[in-house]
Amino acid sequence: MYVINYKEREETYVELAGSKNVMMRWLVGRRTGAKTYAMRHFEVKPGGIIPLHSHHEEHEIFVLEGEAKVLGDVEGLIAKKDDVVYVPSDLPHGYDNTKGTKPFRFICVIPLLEKE
DSSP: OOOOOGGGSOOEEOOSTTOEEEEEEEEESGGGTOSSEEEEEEEEEEEEEEEEEOOSSOEEEEEEEOEEEEEETTTTOEEETTOEEEEOTTOOEEEEETTOSSOEEEEEEEEOOSOO
């Protein structure tokens, strides 16, 4: 067991093709002792975007701050502070904060990946 401030985890740029102004931290993962799930913190800065993409793993997301347009089969929806977003396996999804003036920050929980 451990307790750590999220800011103590390394922050890296998201390198997904087409992403802009997005930072991520692995909060819990294989390197920190997890065996089943991983938890990540994302920040989509004002003017930023996570473009439409998909993964085999489902995502459970909790919005901490800000708001962004949700991309995918739910066009027109806005995810905002305190919202929960569920993304099923292989469903194209993304988040658009290109017109935002505040960061869009969220926690994302996924099944543990082979690499992190």
